Every structure is written in C-alpha cells, then in structure tokens.
Amino acid sequence: PPGAAAPPSMKTVPRTVWSWKLALLFPVLLASIGCRGDKRVRVYVPETYYGWVRIEYGVVGAPKLSEASFIQGQPGLMQTSSELDRASANNEIYYGTTMEVRPVASDMIHGRVSSLNVVKPDGSPFEKQFTTFFLGPSELYEKHKKEIEQFRKNKDEYIIPGLEELPRVGNIRP
Numbered sequence: 001p002p003g004a005a006a007p008p009s010m011k012t013v014p015r016t017v018w019s020w021k022l023a024l025l026f027p028v029l030l031a032s033i034g035c036r037g038d039k040r041v042r043v044y045v046p047e048t049y050y051g052w053v054r055i056e057y058g059v060v061g062a063p064k065l066s067e068a069s070f071i072q073g074q075p076g077l078m079q080t081s082s083e084l085d086r087a088s089a090n091n092e093i094y095y096g097t098t099m100e101v102r103p104v105a106s107d108m109i110h111g112r113v114s115s116l117n118v119v120k121p122d123g124s125p126f127e128k129q130f131t132t133f134f135l136g137p138s139e140l141y142e143k144h145k146k147e148i149e150q151f152r153k154n155k156d157e158y159i160i161p162g163l164e165e166l167p168r169v170g171n172i173r174p
Contacts, residue, residue, distance in 0.1 A: 002067070008027070009144075010063060010095060012058065029163045032166040041065045041066070041091045041092070042091070042092045042093075042094050043055065043078065043091045043092070043093050043094065044094050044095070044096030044098070044101070045094070045095060045096070045104070046075075046171075047078075047095040047096075048171070048173055049075065049076065049095050049135060049171050049173065050121045050136035050137075050140060050168055050171060050172055050173040051075075051076055051134070051136065051169065051171050051172040051173070052075050052076060052132060052133070052134055052135075052144070052146070052147070052166075052167040052168060052170070053077075053078075053093075053132065053133055053134075053135050053136065053164060053169060054076065054077055054130055054131070054132040054169050055078055055079075055080065055091070055130060055131045055132075056076075056077070056078070056079045056080070056128060056129065056130050057078075057081075057082055057083055057084035057129035057131075057164075058080040058081065058082075058128075058129045059080060059128060060081065061081070062079040062081045063080060063081065064074065064080060064082045065080045065082040065091075067086050069172055074169065074170075075169065075170055075171045076169030076170050076171065077169045082107075082165045083129065084114065084115060084116065084129035084130070084131070086116065090112075092129070093109055093133075093135070097124055104135065107137075107138060108135060108136060108137065109134070110133065110134040110135075110136075110141040110145065110165050111132075111133055111134045111136070111141065111145055111148045111149070112131065112132070113131070113148055113158055114130065114131040114132075114133055114165060115128060115129050115130050115131075117156050117157050117158060118157075118158045118159070118160050119157065119160075119161055120149075120159070120161060120162075121158055121161055122161070127142070127162075127163075128163045130163070130166070132148070132166055132167065132168075133167075134148075134167070137171075140172075144167065144172075147167035147168075148166075148167055151165070
C-alpha cells in the first residue's frame, strides 16, 4: 500500500548491488591509475663504474628506452630516441652484473641535472635533451662536483653553453 515501508530486504538490495559494483570497479580504477605511462625506467650500469653518466634523449636512430635499459658502448653514455620528461629525468639506477641486479644506493648518485632545468647563457632553452649525474662515493664526487656546480645559477637552474661543456663521461674508478 502507498506510504508503507518496504520490506528490509528491498532496502538492502540497492546498497548491496552498489557495494558489488564498487568492489568490481575499484581494482580496475587502481590499475588504470597505475598505467598512466609514468613508468620509471631502470637504467643499468656496470658495478665497476664510477664517474659521470649521461643519458641523451631524442637521438634519431637510437633505440627507445625500455623498462630495462643498459649503458653499453661508450662507458657512461646512453643515447635513446625516447623523449625526456619529468619521470624519465629521475630514472632508477641499478647495478647490473652477470650474478645480480640491485639498486644503486642513493648516497652513490650525486649532482643529478637534466636539460629540463638548464638554459643557455642567452636564456634560451638547451638544444639537447639529457640527464647527467655522478655515480660513486661522496668523497670521489667532492673531487668532481665543480664540473657541474660551476654552471649552477640557483637551486634549480643551471646555465650551460652547450653539450660539450657538460662533465665528461667515462669510468674514473681507480
């Protein structure tokens, strides 16, 4: 009859159906948030490498970065046709050997700079996309940090005339 309360089982059906829909939709929502393309790339360097590392982006004919990319060829230099963005400017750095793979400790990575925060002396954007950092113990970085710090304008900006002015890549391990 009009105005009569619905039986309790009828009130709980919509709430139960909504709960099931939410329970089914939630994992899909989480998966879509996790797949936004901000995947970090792991860059592998030889465990015996100390020195400046540079990854050059947007290089025509070079391979794209994959989830696991290895620095091969010229020690300390990787070239990729992938474009530089904020996520790739902070790629995860790993040691890769034939026996194991492990993350490089954060106290071994120093002076990380990307072309996202570099301008030329005239204020124009830097022409090449890159990230560079020093890999090695703090005591060794202290001997080489002037190679990048000489270009620091303020906390987040560097003024560098050209790619050839960046610190030289190469293994300096004694």
